[in-house]
Amino acid sequence: MGSFLRRVAVATTVVCVAVAAGACGDDDGTPIPATRSLQTTSMPISAPDGAASPQSSAPAATAYQPALVHVNGNRGSTRFDADLPQVRGGRDDVRDRFNDGMRIAFDDIISSYVATTVGDGSLLGDERSRVTTITDGVVAGVLILNTYSDGAAHPNNHVATITIDAEDARPIRLTDVFTDPAAAAAVLAQAVTRIDSRVDYVAPEVNTFLNWVPLAEGFHTYVPVAHALGDWLPVTVPWDDITDLLRPGMADRLGG
Numbered sequence: 156m157g158s159f160l161r162r163v164a165v166a167t168t169v170v171c172v173a174v175a176a177g178a179c180g181d182d183d184g185t186p187i188p189a190t191r192s193l194q195t196t197s198m199p200i201s202a203p204d205g206a207a208s209p210q211s212s213a214p215a216a217t218a219y220q221p222a223l224v225h226v227n228g229n230r231g232s233t234r235f236d237a238d239l240p241q242v243r244g245g246r247d248d249v250r251d252r253f254n255d256g257m258r259i260a261f262d263d264i265i266s267s268y269v270a271t272t273v274g275d276g277s278l279l280g281d282e283r284s285r286v287t288t289i290t291d292g293v294v295a296g297v298l299i300l301n302t303y304s305d306g307a308a309h310p311n312n313h314v315a316t317i318t319i320d321a322e323d324a325r326p327i328r329l330t331d332v333f334t335d336p337a338a339a340a341a342v343l344a345q346a347v348t349r350i351d352s353r354v355d356y357v358a359p360e361v362n363t364f365l366n367w368v369p370l371a372e373g374f375h376t377y378v379p380v381a382h383a384l385g386d387w388l389p390v391t392v393p394w395d396d397i398t399d400l401l402r403p404g405m406a407d408r409l410g411g
Contacts, residue, residue, distance in 0.1 A: 216241075219245035219294055221286035226261070234263050235273040240286045240296040248324035253294050253317055256326075260298050260315035268302055276301035276312040278385045279353075279376070287368045287375070290411035293327065294319045295368040297377070299387075312386040314377045316366045318409075329361060332405055336361045339400045346397070347378050347390040354378055354388060369409035373397075 219242045227236035240263055241254045265273050276299040277283050288295040295318040303310035318327045333339035337360075344359035357363050357378045366377040366387070373393040382387040394406045 172211075199391060209302060218290050219243065219250065221289065221296075223224040223284065228394045230265050232270045233265055233268050234271070237261070237275045237300055238284055239272060240284050240298060242286055242289070242294060242296075245294070246321075247320055248332055249319055252324045252326070253296065253319045256317045256319070257296065257298055257315075258359070261300070261315070264300055264313050264315070268304060274301050274303075275299070276314075277355070278312060278314075278387055278389055282389050288318075288370060288411075291321060292408040292411065293321055293369055297366075297368055308383065311382070314366050314387045316368050316377070318368055327409075329364065329367075330404065332396075332409070333400050334402055335400070339397065340364055342397060342400060343374070343376065343392060346392045347376065350392065351388065351390050353384055354380060354390065371410050373410070 166330050171220045211356040222241045222243055223238040224241050225238050229235070240257055244250070264314045265271075268378040274281060278299060282297075282299065284297060286294070295316070297317075298315040299314075300313045301310050302313060319325070320327050329336045329339070340361045340363060343364050344357050347356045347357060363378060364376050368375050370391060373395075374397060375389060375391045377387040377389050380386065394401075394410050398406060
């Protein structure tokens with residue numbers, strides 16, 4: 156299962172944005188607006204180099220290059236300074252859907268706050284914003300931000316994930332992954348507590364697992380935990396543990 160997977164180690168849609176709790180799942184297929192952009196004072200968000208290149212005929216695993224685009228500036232009283240996962244090269248529609256989705260996720264988070272400093276976040280295991288997966292089947296990534304509001308007792312981490320089908324540029328939803336998402340959520344809830352003892356309990360509900368990316372090793376999900384553990388804990392459930400729950404061919408597509 157990992158023959159086509161290129162694990163991305165770079166300092167580097169459905170778009171799932173986890174602020175207090177994730178809230179996305181059913182995508183109606185409407186394209187993410189390409190015109191929505193971040194307003195920055197020192198580095199405007201623009202399409203990465205290669206954005207105007209013609210459609211690539213190379214396999215997805217080699218056609219896309221992961222990148223982190225640094226953005227900083229102000230949105231009202233909120234200050235932001237962070238790295239944004241993006242991809243270069245490859246097919247225009249896939250690249251744009253991924254990049255625009257990440258920009259919108261970033262914009263949604265910084266627009267939710269006033270008098271707040273937004274920067275790069277990190278989770279246990281030193282997991283940070285990155286393009287996580289590039290295979291012939293998918294392009295996926297995670298945005299991890301940290302917010303600290305003036306007068307708040309402590310900062311908080313926020314997670315947003317995107318998994319795009321490399322063939323048709325559509326977001327891959329949990330309803331695309333599992334034959335019965337509700338049943339899968341119940342199994343995943345038991346699995347994450349078994350795999351990582353730091354997870355005391357997670358609700359066996361679909362909303363608990365909306366933030367995920369596919370890795371060669373399995374279904375990599377970000378589960379809500381106590382603030383002392385970083386607010387969100389990354390846990391990988393092996394594909395073999397959930398094979399019976401997946402739609403036909405989905406393990407090979409997602410795992411590479």
